[in-house]
Amino acid sequence: MRFFFYILIFPVFLFSQNFKSGLIGGISMSQVSGDNLSGFNKIGPRIGLFVNRDVNWYNLQLELHYQTKGSRKTINYSNQHNYVDNLNYNFTNDYNFQLDYIGVPLLFSFNYKNKIKLELGNSINILITQKEEIDYYLDNSRKVNRMEYAFLIGLVYRLSEKYSINIRGSNSIIPIRKHSSGEVYKLNRGQYNTTLSFNVLYKI
Numbered sequence: 001m002r003f004f005f006y007i008l009i010f011p012v013f014l015f016s017q018n019f020k021s022g023l024i025g026g027i028s029m030s031q032v033s034g035d036n037l038s039g040f041n042k043i044g045p046r047i048g049l050f051v052n053r054d055v056n057w058y059n060l061q062l063e064l065h066y067q068t069k070g071s072r073k074t075i076n077y078s079n080q081h082n083y084v085d086n087l088n089y090n091f092t093n094d095y096n097f098q099l100d101y102i103g104v105p106l107l108f109s110f111n112y113k114n115k116i117k118l119e120l121g122n123s124i125n126i127l128i129t130q131k132e133e134i135d136y137y138l139d140n141s142r143k144v145n146r147m148e149y150a151f152l153i154g155l156v157y158r159l160s161e162k163y164s165i166n167i168r169g170s171n172s173i174i175p176i177r178k179h180s181s182g183e184v185y186k187l188n189r190g191q192y193n194t195t196l197s198f199n200v201l202y203k204i
Contacts, residue, residue: 024048024065026166026199032071032097033171034179034191042098044068046197059117061107067125069193071097096133099144099176099193101125105152117156123170124149142177148193149173156201166199 025047029040048065073095107121125148132139154168175190184190 019051019053020203021049021051022201022203024050024063024199024201026197028067028069028195028197030069030071030193030195032069032176032191033194034175034188035071035097037071037073037095039073040194040196042068042070042072042096044070044098044100046199050201058108058110061105061109061119061121063103063105063107065103065105067101067103067195067197069099069101069195071095093135094133095135096131098129098131099127100129101148102128103148103150107152107154109156112155115158117158119152119154119156119166119168121152122150122173123152142180144177145175148176150193150195162203164201164203166197166201168197168199170195170197 026045028044028046030042030044031037031040044067046065046067048063048067050061050063052059052061074093103123103125105121105123107119109117109119112118127144127146127148130140130144132142150170150172152168152170154166156164156166158164171194172192176193178184178190
């Protein structure tokens with residue numbers, strides 16, 4: 001419900017005299033923790049809008065964005081440890097796992113050094129499409145949760161009055177889905193999205 005609340009109030013914020021607004025464009029690099037494939041090999045777009053406001057010594061920013069997440073790997077048969085966490089496919093040549101989200105990040109930021117801000121926050125993301133290809137065969141049998149809750153941390157560097165660049169990391173707070181085996185061990189309770197994004201922010 002919070003997601004739809006944000007969607008409803010976003011236009012109000014956008015045209016409020018007390019808020020500054022702008023556009024976001026960037027690249028997202030991601031992996032799925034717990035699928036036994038390492039590396040931020042899934043690359044996709046991140047585009048959206050933002051509104052923010054300075055409050056005393058800190059800043060609050062609300063965003064609405066589209067972002068691609070997932071996992072991508074071309075696997076070598078000769079390495080016995082290269083396998084996908086999938087019951088039906090233990091060894092594979094090619095793996096492509098794509099998750100497209102519409103999300104609403106809410107961030108708190110403050111000045112760290114001259115022109116540099118540290119940002120912390122969380123995001124509610126709704127899954128709009130899922131595509132999992134194993135050796136070019138589409139297999140969407142293991143569904144991902146429709147809602148993702150993620151923790152965010154990043155740095156913002158102001159280039160000018162209008163432009164800033166941003167590097168941001170995010171990680172799912174709860175698993176996006178269980179392991180194929182259903183096994184749970186301590187904090188490893190399933191698969192999680194882990195993402196790095198590199199963005200340009202333009203203030204309108």
